[in-house]
Amino acid sequence: METQEKANSVYINRLSAVMPNEPVSNAEMENVLGQVGGQRSRAKSIILRSNQIKSRHYGIDPETGEYNYTNASLAAEAVEKLIPQISELASVDTLVASTSIPDQTLPNHGVMVHGELKNPPLEVVSTSGVCLCGITALKYAYMAIKSGESQKSVVVASELASNVMHASNFNAECEHKVAQLESKPEIAFEKDFLRWMLSDGAGAALLSNEPSPEGLSLRVDWIDVLSFANELEACMYAGCEKQDGEIVGNARFSSNERAEQSIASVKQDVKLLNENIIKTTVERTLANSVKKRGLNADDYDYFVPHYSSGYFREKVFEGLQNINFEIPYDKWFTNLTTKGNTGSASIFIMLEELFNKGNLTKGEKLLCYIPESGRFSSAFMQLTVV
Template sequence: MHSSGKVYITGTSTFLPNAPVANEDIESVLGMIGGKPSRARRIVLRSNGIRTRHYAIDPASGAATHTNAQLTAEAVRQLASERFSPADIDCLVTGTSCPDQLMPNHGVMVHGELGIPACEVASTAGICVAGITALKYAWMAVLCGQAKNAVATGSELASLSLHARNFEAESAHRISELEANPEIAFEKDFLRWMLSDGAGAMLLQGRPHPDHLSLRIDWIDILSQADSMEACMYAGAEKLADGTLKGWQQYSPEERNSRSIFAVKQDVRLLNEAVAYQTIGKSLAKAMATRDLQSDAIDWFLPHMSSEYFRQPMADCMAAANFHFPQEKWFTNLHDKGNTGSASIYIMLDELLKNGRLQAGQRLLCFIPESGRFTGSLMHLTAVDHAG
């Protein structure tokens, strides 16, 4: 199979389940812990900047309206056009933080939901970076001529684990701590008001779309700092005093429940100390040295931010790396789409491509961090018209 040496994102799509949920309506969907409204909610929402988000939950019953695989399949179906049908997929690559089951992998479950003919399927694991590792696999498959086309996805179904039925009552001292130290909000309280559901998909092909803008993938760098950093965000394990993780298989069924082993947890102190430098600082330094990356050659910066809380630390880190970039050229839809984890970069790029603000020849720098053991990813894209 021949490869031109260039790969283009020729189609993007987003699927967000159900109606948008405003801040004051979150508890009517996720439920109230101990039957009482949360006093932490306003503090967390004030710093994260999110106004609306989507949940795959029926507010009346609290039951799921979609599985993660169904969210993802719906995003893939929305790539369909006169020129492309999901039945044409040669390679399907999916990334998610939290699949519906431990086995089989998320990708084959999505393939099953789609009911399309046999094709290559792969899944990438991780947290927020799972979406970009899926995209990199898809890009490489087309780039080296192993696939005629590839579809990559990022998806999250966070709401089921955030429902009130999973949480212990909040203690009064916790709330007073929140007022004094907003960063404390980054544990279970924080996650409850932060994470939401959604899926995005991208079609990758060896030539640009004839009728509308495509995005040429110039490079994707993914840089893990796990050689020097311990786990910061984790699930299915407990963090021990020496910083190592003890996995769920080493606990009895009773311990798994009593210790909330499967709950998503965050080492707040480590997050605040390290996340900006370890993810954007180090990634930028490397790309500036090895890719000749310069801020004045970029037209748009698309950061995946879990919260507006991180905007200034990120900007400070960029300035310290001598990468000065005006915030009016940052693009995020965190405020109305929420923090959809590994799907966020897909959902951002889909909106920017379709809102008419992007022009041929413009260059985009996308940044995707995750605090698992601190991984930063940078992706450089160029908008091209049908002439390529």
């Protein structure tokens, strides 16, 4: 009788991150992103006080005010930083790229990144979504290596959120409101809210079926992903509007309506977010993994949570407590305050700093948490330092 070959182990051998241009302070944000209708945002200071982000990066040249990155070029730079040798890049057999808002609708983002890199033909896959698409990209590469279909995969997640947060995207809406004789033609809170929450960046990981011959690697033990879209309506959305809880897509609006309502902008239902984000993405998702895998909170040396705002830090902790899986704050690692919320790239940007700063030691276990409020999905991932 033939014996089934044992599935491959999967290792993250290297991590890289690219933060475009110099850090932008809270005081400088509106100078870079612009003022909508020539008015300063009244929500900005409240949102920044809540999210506790002190600096972030944008793919906008601070001298000229023009973009000096595309989403694809930002992703490609992260891959080139990950694998600077052209000969080694040529040995990669799978490229998985993710982003929430690509530079274009078609072709897909992954092949645009491949076009920037100009490495030899290989399998290219794109994943889309909001924050979760970075980890689904990683899971594709993980499964490809585990199944033996790939020996060396590169995963890259990138966001150029400033593309849809720049004031120029909202001027038509503002002018339309002036034409309607509204006394305060400000953009709606659900749009203005995210202008001060999101930022640009890219992170990449090299995965293989062997640990690095020198130095440390991170073994990917498992990745669990759950969607709750069967129960909850869309919370964070772009290229559409939400009417009576239902999404109405961009194609259902005229070109004038798309401009006058800033249809392309990223929007968030803040009330829906606050009511559901912890209960679904922390408590229910992690409880599922605990039951499925027999997890114990004391086994983890690091907790690496992606949360969009410092406002949620204590709420995540309370969610862990609610399912008897408390991980003390001294085991948490985040760089939200200095790198900002880079969406799908955030988990890679956090892991890159933690991995490359030299604090990890063999045998330590990391639990990573990646939620998204798009229509409420969540992921947990376990890594072991080897």
